[in-house]
Amino acid sequence: MSGAQDMAPPGPWRSAFRALSRNRAAMVALGVLGLMVLLSLLAPFYAHHIAHTDPFRANVAGSFMLDGKTIDIMQPNDNPLHLGLTPAGPTWNPSAYMLGSDSQGRDVAARLLYGGRISLLISFAAAALCIVIASVVGILAGFFGGIVDMVLSRIMDIMWAVPVYLFAISLSIVTISDGLHIGPIKLEADNLIIPIAIIALVYMPYAARPIRGRVMALRNADFVMAARSLGVPRWRILVVDILPNVASSIVVLTPLLAAFALLTESALSFLSIGVQAPTASWGTIIQDGEGLIYSRPMVAIAPGLAIVIVVVALNVLGDGLRDALDVRETSKRGA
Amino acid sequence: MLRGFRLSFRTPLFFRDATGALSSSFLLKQQRPASDIRIARRLTFSALACCLVLGATPLQAATVAPGAPDSPETGGILRITAENSGGTLDPQISYVHITYQMEAIVYDGLTTFAKTPSKLSSHAIPDLAEALPEPQDGGRTYVFHLRHGIRFSNGKEVTPDDVVASMQRIFKVNSPTAGPYYSHIVGGEACLKDAEHCTLAGGVEADGRAWTVTFHLTHPDAEFFDRLAFQHASILPADTPSHDTGNEAPLGTGPYKIVSYEPNSGLKMERNPYFRQWDAVAQPAGYPDEIHYSFGLDPEAAVTAIENNQYDWMLESVPLDRQAEIGARFSDRVKLIDQLVIYYAALNVNLPPFNDLRVRQALNYALNRKAVVIYNGGPAVSTAACQMLPTGAPGYEPGCAYTKGASPEHLAPEWKEPDLALAKKLVEESGTKGQKVVIVTPGSGGSGAIANEIRATLVDLGYVASVRPITPVIEFSYIQNSDNKMQIGLTGWSADYPSASSFLRTLFSCATFIPHSSNSINASQFCDPKLDALMDRAAEVSLTDQKAGDALWAEASRALMAQAPAVPLDQTRRVALTSTRVHGVFDTPIYEAVFSQMKLRRAGDAP
Numbered sequence: 034m035s036g037a038q039d040m041a042p043p044g045p046w047r048s049a050f051r052a053l054s055r056n057r058a059a060m061v062a063l064g065v066l067g068l069m070v071l072l073s074l075l076a077p078f079y080a081h082h083i084a085h086t087d088p089f090r091a092n093v094a095g096s097f098m099l100d101g102k103t104i105d106i107m108q109p110n111d112n113p114l115h116l117g118l119t120p121a122g123p124t125w126n127p128s129a130y131m132l133g134s135d136s137q138g139r140d141v142a143a144r145l146l147y148g149g150r151i152s153l154l155i156s157f158a159a160a161a162l163c164i165v166i167a168s169v170v171g172i173l174a175g176f177f178g179g180i181v182d183m184v185l186s187r188i189m190d191i192m193w194a195v196p197v198y199l200f201a202i203s204l205s206i207v208t209i210s211d212g213l214h215i216g217p218i219k220l221e222a223d224n225l226i227i228p229i230a231i232i233a234l235v236y237m238p239y240a241a242r243p244i245r246g247r248v249m250a251l252r253n254a255d256f257v258m259a260a261r262s263l264g265v266p267r268w269r270i271l272v273v274d275i276l277p278n279v280a281s282s283i284v285v286l287t288p289l290l291a292a293f294a295l296l297t298e299s300a301l302s303f304l305s306i307g308v309q310a311p312t313a314s315w316g317t318i319i320q321d322g323e324g325l326i327y328s329r330p331m332v333a334i335a336p337g338l339a340i341v342i343v344v345v346a347l348n349v350l351g352d353g354l355r356d357a358l359d360v361r362e363t364s365k366r367g368a
Numbered sequence: 369m370l371r372g373f374r375l376s377f378r379t380p381l382f383f384r385d386a387t388g389a390l391s392s393s394f395l396l397k398q399q400r401p402a403s404d405i406r407i408a409r410r411l412t413f414s415a416l417a418c419c420l421v422l423g424a425t426p427l428q429a430a431t432v433a434p435g436a437p438d439s440p441e442t443g444g445i446l447r448i449t450a451e452n453s454g455g456t457l458d459p460q461i462s463y464v465h466i467t468y469q470m471e472a473i474v475y476d477g478l479t480t481f482a483k484t485p486s487k488l489s490s491h492a493i494p495d496l497a498e499a500l501p502e503p504q505d506g507g508r509t510y511v512f513h514l515r516h517g518i519r520f521s522n523g524k525e526v527t528p529d530d531v532v533a534s535m536q537r538i539f540k541v542n543s544p545t546a547g548p549y550y551s552h553i554v555g556g557e558a559c560l561k562d563a564e565h566c567t568l569a570g571g572v573e574a575d576g577r578a579w580t581v582t583f584h585l586t587h588p589d590a591e592f593f594d595r596l597a598f599q600h601a602s603i604l605p606a607d608t609p610s611h612d613t614g615n616e617a618p619l620g621t622g623p624y625k626i627v628s629y630e631p632n633s634g635l636k637m638e639r640n641p642y643f644r645q646w647d648a649v650a651q652p653a654g655y656p657d658e659i660h661y662s663f664g665l666d667p668e669a670a671v672t673a674i675e676n677n678q679y680d681w682m683l684e685s686v687p688l689d690r691q692a693e694i695g696a697r698f699s700d701r702v703k704l705i706d707q708l709v710i711y712y713a714a715l716n717v718n719l720p721p722f723n724d725l726r727v728r729q730a731l732n733y734a735l736n737r738k739a740v741v742i743y744n745g746g747p748a749v750s751t752a753a754c755q756m757l758p759t760g761a762p763g764y765e766p767g768c769a770y771t772k773g774a775s776p777e778h779l780a781p782e783w784k785e786p787d788l789a790l791a792k793k794l795v796e797e798s799g800t801k802g803q804k805v806v807i808v809t810p811g812s813g814g815s816g817a818i819a820n821e822i823r824a825t826l827v828d829l830g831y832v833a834s835v836r837p838i839t840p841v842i843e844f845s846y847i848q849n850s851d852n853k854m855q856i857g858l859t860g861w862s863a864d865y866p867s868a869s870s871f872l873r874t875l876f877s878c879a880t881f882i883p884h885s886s887n888s889i890n891a892s893q894f895c896d897p898k899l900d901a902l903m904d905r906a907a908e909v910s911l912t913d914q915k916a917g918d919a920l921w922a923e924a925s926r927a928l929m930a931q932a933p934a935v936p937l938d939q940t941r942r943v944a945l946t947s948t949r950v951h952g953v954f955d956t957p958i959y960e961a962v963f964s965q966m967k968l969r970r971a972g973d974a975p
Contacts, residue, residue, distance in 0.1 A: 090824055091739070091817065091820055091821060091824065093738075093739045093742040093743065093821075094736050094738040094739040094742060107742050107746070109746060109747070109748075110692045110695060110696065112692065112695035112696040112699055113695070113699040114695045114699050114702055114704065114748055115695070115746070115747070115748040116691040116692060116694065116695030116699075116702065116745075116746075116748050116749070116943065117688070117691040117692025117693075117695055117745065117746065117748075118692075118742055118745070118746040119692060137817065137820075311820075324689040327693070328692060
């Protein structure tokens with residue numbers, strides 16, 4: 034009996050996990066993502082115990098010690114008129130402004146880690162919220178068809194017709210001054226739920242469409258027809274037959290949505306309509322570095338690199354998940 | 369007052385005239401009346417003959433226009449850019465610096481400020497008046513002798529009647545300074561109540577035969593000449609409409625006249641054909657043949673345009689983020705201009721926690737002015753302020769009450785560092801720790817960073833502080849209105865004319881606090897009758913003994929800071945960038961730059 038069990042083929046999820054674990058690129062991407070998350074979680078430890086700095090407090094008049102010397106954070110320029118001040122550049126010393134200072138005298142490295150917490154939180158939360166809404170909309174539209182499909186599809190068409198960044202910027206501008214007030218729900222303008230909800234909303238049609246298509250295909254599948262013939266309630270068909278078969282699409286879409294969400298959050302924050310000061314995100318740090326792009330490019334480059342690394346990792350992971358969950362690929366592997 | 373720029377729509381329409389000096393002279397000829405062209409031709413032929421004899425370059429003498437300096441540097445088009453226009457051109461109404469600067473070479477008053485290199489504390493000098501008259505009747509009467517032969521840009525001679533009409537018009541058009549600067553002219557109060565029928569009867573009298581204008585004041589005024597030099601007392605033709613002329617510039621007497629103005633795109637000045645220089649200091653003849661202003665370019669783009677010689681001058685200061693760049697690449701084209709300006713945080717002395725002197729002093733002790741200086745561009749362009757009189761103002765004496773090791777009784781020579789320990793002790797004694805404080809600040813520029821510095825300081829002192837940014841156009845009025853219950857408001861103040869009273873009396877006297885009004889310049893709501901009496905005495909003594917008067921103003925400044933109704937922040941210098949064509953730029957106390965005196969290099973001239 035146990036021998037028979039051992040001989041049984043693995044379930045689709047276990048098979049997919051095995052396939053994923055054999056995909057080196059996906060595994061590296063997963064490792065990089067994990068590392069970025071870990072580093073971000075360690076932000077308070079780095080700021081308080083290594084860099085000994087408050088990354089949210091301006092410190093233009095301050096100084097720090099490096100190799101026994103006291104160095105002013107804001108340094109006068111050596112032009113003939115001594116016009117302008119330039120923040121300290123990277124020291125590459127973790128305990129002394131490793132990546133330099135921004136124009137308010139704050140430690141860029143510490144802000145980068147704190148910014149990562151917010152940027153990753155928003156991107157993962159927005160992706161999760163988006164995929165939940167998109168799944169509900171896509172499954173309802175695809176499964177029920179008719180008037181339900183028509184109404185939901187037209188709403189998605191309208192949302193799709195507006196360029197995604199324009200849509201996000203418009204919604205952000207509306208909520209940036211007074212926050213969001215819908216009935217009993219009152220969110221202040223600096224509440225992180227606002228950018229999360231906006232990003233989830235603008236990407237919803239992009240996730241709902243493929244889910245709807247998959248559900249429409251499944252609706253006429255033999256096993257669904259059989260269940261209907263047997264009088265199985267609709268909700269049970271949805272939960273037991275449809276949802277597990279759509280899950281692979283949902284899982285594949287999620288990291289890609291997270292990558293899009295991260296880019297959108299950065300863009301909105303760069304435009305000052307996303308995360309609000311003094312909270313830091315990678316987008317706000319890039320904005321801080323905009324005016325220093327010639328003199329202290331590291332202020333903008335460091336968060337830019339972080340965004341690139343995470344987005345590439347999410348995309349590679351998404352590709353890996355798609356390959357791992359692809360039925361045809363699975364069949365080939367099985368063969 | 370701190371003159372701001374009025375907002376206008378940005379229209380990317382500029383004067384695209386990039387002609388050189390020679391072609392601009394040609395253009396000028398095309399636009400001049402036929403009689404002028406004939407005169408110019410005769411001058412040209414005469415000059416040619418002279419040049420042939422003397423062996424000089426004929427071109428230089430041939431292009432000198434009537435009323436222009438006879439100099440090889442005369443001619444060309446000066447191109448100036450600004451983000452916004454200043455709104456109305458009416459010199460008796462406009463209260464923005466851009467218009468004041470532009471119109472300084474279009475209009476004259478009985479007195480004016482020197483348009484040559486001079487100190488920040490320089491007082492008014494005669495302009496349309498032949499001399500500054502001796503005070504009579506204990507400083508209540510002044511008889512001005514008008515110069516003969518000065519003409520408006522339509523050729524009509526300036527008469528004593530024009531002076532009387534212009535003084536009446538200040539009230540008829542509700543000039544912003546009619547009350548504070550001119551209501552002490554006999555009949556002024558009546559004019560404030562009934563502007564339409566203002567006559568200033570018994571206050572300003574013209575004598576056409578003696579060519580004099582007599583002013584009678586209700587009380588002596590040590591700053592009367594300075595007030596007459598302010599743009600609102602410009603002398604205009606008597607038939608100028610008694611309403612805001614808006615986009616139409618009234619006729620003036622200066623070396624230039626405004627020939628076209630479109631607030632969204634640009635303004636053009638040409639030479640006033642009837643101008644002949646009467647005083648090289650009060651209103652010198654202008655070098656450029658034309659001055660073109662273009663509106664719409666933001667300061668960042670303006671810097672780039674001047675770097676590329678597309679414009680010669682920008683009306684705004686160079687933005688902070690470009691200063692290092694221009695300092696490194698164009699230091700020979702940068703001009704640092706001293707200004708009589710003070711930036712400060714007004715503390716509402718009638719609301720907690722700043723109704724407690726100890727708290728006001730604590731914030732003064734605790735605030736790190738080094739950070740403020742850095743936020744405003746660093747020590748090259750900003751100086752930490754310790755009192756409400758800026759450096760260079762009459763009555764200014766160095767001294768800092770609120771820095772480590774100093775007190776209102778024992779001043780330090782200058783600000784050194786904050787004294788957080790003493791500040792915390794004062795707050796502890798006041799029992800106000802934990803209270804909420806909202807800092808109101810203009811919503812753009814460097815003020816936000818300084819507001820955050822103050823917020824952090826207040827948090828260090830134990831308060832729950834937050835920053836409330838407000839649109840800059842509204843913020844200045846907002847903090848003045850006591851109904852808004854402002855606790856701290858960030859603002860700045862620049863002098864209409866160099867005097868201690870325009871800072872101390874205007875900002876902190878009992879008379880300038882008007883409850884429930886957005887026109888209550890005393891934003892701190894500070895009123896100390898003893899200090900008022902001291903300032904009155906300083907003004908009175910200044911009438912006869914300027915030095916003794918200045919000493920009293922210095923005493924008033926110290927007495928004011930002992931009460932700490934504000935936190936002085938810093939005094940800044942304006943950073944100007946010029947094209948390679950411009951030279952001859954100099955400091956003047958009020959106008960900052962006199963455009964008529966900017967000389968343009970011609971193509972081929974060595975820089």
